[in-house]
Each structure stands twice: as C-alpha cells, then as structure tokens.
Amino acid sequence: MLGEFEYLLLTATASLGDNAYGAAIREEIESTTGRKCSIGALYTTIDRLEQKGLLKTWMGEATPQRGGRAKRMVRLTPAGVHAAKDFYDSVARISRRASWATQTPRARSAS
Amino acid sequence: MTANSTAANSWLVQLATRLLEPAEREAVLGDLIESGAGARQAALEIISLAVRRQAGLWKNWHPWLAAFGLSFPCTLLLMGFSLSVTQSYERLLGAPPPHGSGWTPPPGLLLLICNVLLLAAWSWTGGFVVGNISRRTLWVSAALSFMPCVFCLERFRIESLSRFCLLLFLPPAIWGVFHGLRIARIRLSAAIILALAMTALTVPAWSSNGPWIPNWALSWPAWYLVATSWRARRDPALAG
Numbered sequence: 001m002l003g004e005f006e007y008l009l010l011t012a013t014a015s016l017g018d019n020a021y022g023a024a025i026r027e028e029i030e031s032t033t034g035r036k037c038s039i040g041a042l043y044t045t046i047d048r049l050e051q052k053g054l055l056k057t058w059m060g061e062a063t064p065q066r067g068g069r070a071k072r073m074v075r076l077t078p079a080g081v082h083a084a085k086d087f088y089d090s091v092a093r094i095s096r097r098a099s100w101a102t103q104t105p106r107a108r109s110a111s
Numbered sequence: 112m113t114a115n116s117t118a119a120n121s122w123l124v125q126l127a128t129r130l131l132e133p134a135e136r137e138a139v140l141g142d143l144i145e146s147g148a149g150a151r152q153a154a155l156e157i158i159s160l161a162v163r164r165q166a167g168l169w170k171n172w173h174p175w176l177a178a179f180g181l182s183f184p185c186t187l188l189l190m191g192f193s194l195s196v197t198q199s200y201e202r203l204l205g206a207p208p209p210h211g212s213g214w215t216p217p218p219g220l221l222l223l224i225c226n227v228l229l230l231a232a233w234s235w236t237g238g239f240v241v242g243n244i245s246r247r248t249l250w251v252s253a254a255l256s257f258m259p260c261v262f263c264l265e266r267f268r269i270e271s272l273s274r275f276c277l278l279l280f281l282p283p284a285i286w287g288v289f290h291g292l293r294i295a296r297i298r299l300s301a302a303i304i305l306a307l308a309m310t311a312l313t314v315p316a317w318s319s320n321g322p323w324i325p326n327w328a329l330s331w332p333a334w335y336l337v338a339t340s341w342r343a344r345r346d347p348a349l350a351g
Contacts, residue, residue, distance in 0.1 A: 069141030
C-alpha cells in the first residue's frame with residue numbers, strides 16, 4: 001500500500017505525462033494540495049518509488065530557464081499505475097459512506 | 112544571467128551542493144532555479160535533501176555494523192596489537208645474539224612474523240568490510256576510527272617508542288577500505304584461504320602472553336567475507 005505523499009507524487013507524474021520532472025511535479029503538488037513540498041521530500045520519495053519499481057527516472061535535456069541544467073525526468077511504470085489505481089480504489093471504497101463523500105444535508109450539518 | 116541563476120551560483124549554494132552526487136546536483140539546482148528560490152532557501156533545501164538521504168541510509172543495518180561493530184572496536188584492538196608488535200620487535204632487537212656457530216633465528220622471531228602478518232591481514236579485512244558495507248556512510252565509520260586514534264595518541268606515555276607505532280595498522284586498513292569500495296566481493300576460494308590462514312596465524316599468537324581473546328573478534332570480518340562470497344555464489348543475483 002502506498003503512502004499519501006507517494007500517491008500524490010504518482011498522480012502528479014501521471015497528470016504531467018511527458019513533462020514530468022522534479023520542479024513540475026513539485027509545482028503540481030503544491031498548487032493542487034496547497035501544501036508545501038520540499039525538494040528533500042520530493043527526491044527521496046522519487047528514489048523510494050523507483051526502488052520499488054513504480055517509477056522510472058532519467059536525465060533529460062537542459063533548458064535556459066534552468067540555467068542550462070538538466071532535468072530529472074520521471075515516468076510511471078505499469079506497476080506504478082497499478083499501485084496508484086489500487087490506492088485510489090481503496091480510498092474511494094472506504095470513503096463511500098463517509099459524510100464528506102455522500103454529501104447528504106444531514107452529514108454536512110454533522111460535519 | 113537571471114537573478115535565480117545567480118542565487119544558485121552563490122558560494123553558500125555551491126557549498127551545499129557538494130553534499131549531493133554530481134548528477135543529482137544538476138537536477139536539483141535546475142529545479143531550484145526554475146522555482147525561483149533565493150540563495151538561503153536553496154541552500155536549506157539542499158541541506159535538507161542531503162540530511163534525508165543520510166538518514167535513509169541508516170535504515171539499513173550495514174552502516175551500523177560498519178561504524179559501531181567494526182570501526183570503533185577494531186581500531187582500539189588494532190592499536191593495542193600494533194603496540195604489542197612494536198614492543199616484540201624492540202625486545203627482539205635488544206636481545207643478545209645467540210651463541211654458537213652459524214645463524215640461528217632468535218627466539219620470538221617466528222611469533223613476531225606471525226603477528227606482523229596477522230596485523231596486516233586483520234587490518235586489511237577489517238578495512239575491506241568497512242569500505243564494502245559503509246560506502247556512502249564511510250565518513251561516520253572513519254570518524255569513529257579517528258576518535259580513538261586521537262585519544263590514544265594524546266595519552267601515549269612510552270618513552271622508548273614513537274607514539275605513531277599505534278598506527279601501524281592504518282596503511283593496510285586504508286588499503287582494505289579502498290579495495291572494499293572498488294570491489295563488490297572477493298572470490299570464495301580466496302576468501303576461504305584468507306580466513307583459514309588468519310585463523311591459523313591466530314593460534315600461535317594466542318599461546319603467547321597478552322589479552323588475545325578479544326583479538327579473536329578481529330577475525331570475524333574474514334569469515335564475513337567467506338559468508339558473503341558463498342551467498343553470492345549460491346545466488347548469482349547478489350553477485351553484481
């Protein structure tokens with residue numbers, strides 16, 4: 001089972017497609033969740049997911065807006081897609097009867 | 112050159128990036144430039160990454176074994192053994208020449224040769240295993256080896272001997288560390304010969320005076336090499 005941040009990273013990577021690399025993933029996570037994402041957390045999690053075989057990384061091209069420095073490109077492996085889907089299904093299943101998921105007036109007033 | 116690129120080139124950031132590996136340095140600096148981080152924030156982010164990386168390495172048992180099970184105790188034992196070898200050599204030099212015609216080996220020469228070989232073998236195998244299992248945490252193992260050296264050199268009080276005799280073990284140990292960093296493991300046959308030879312050399316040393324029992328502990332890195340080579344032979348996936 002993935003951790004929460006691992007799932008966020010896999011999902012951001014999937015959303016970015018061929019443009020998934022360190023800074024872009026960080027920006028995607030920060031803008032979507034509103035939470036700060038440190039370079040340390042990002043890169044150590046990328047390493048861990050790569051070791052688990054859920055991600056593949058390689059050095060990409062350098063661009064002028066990066067001061068001519070190369071990007072570390074990231075792509076999901078089939079195992080990564082499977083793990084993220086499993087996590088999503090589990091969260092969806094367990095949330096089925098939760099008040100914030102059902103959106104009933106009673107549930108909303110209770111929350 | 113943009114302001115962010117200048118921040119990434121500041122001495123503080125450049126110093127912090129030394130903590131990272133070259134390929135990662137490129138990617139991280141590029142990301143920090145792109146995200147518009149200032150020099151101070153960039154340095155803090157890089158240090159935080161380096162700390163996380165080091166902390167991650169210590170989740171494995173290898174660095175703990177190398178630092179606290181090998182480097183620190185073995186340095187103490189090897190310094191004691193280096194001193195013992197130097198004193199044996201000094202006694203041998205001071206002994207009167209044997210009477211009679213022809214050259215006869217002075218008493219204790221064979222034991223001294225055994226001990227010198229044993230010192231070199233213990234130091235090399237210890238260094239090899241430390242280098243092999245520490246790798247990126249080698250600096251901690253080196254620091255834990257350095258501390259007892261400084262402590263003992265400071266308190267050395269034998270007038271007739273140089274205090275540096277305590278460090279006789281250091282050249283073969285450093286040589287072993289370099290080999291351990293470069294070679295994944297030695298061949299099983301070589302590991303078995305080394306371990307058996309070291310164990311055989313320990314027997315005459317044990318029969319002489321001195322606290323030899325703790326020194327038996329110095330032979331375990333040789334048997335560790337045998338075990339790892341044996342495992343690699345059984346499971347070729349580990350041989351990489």
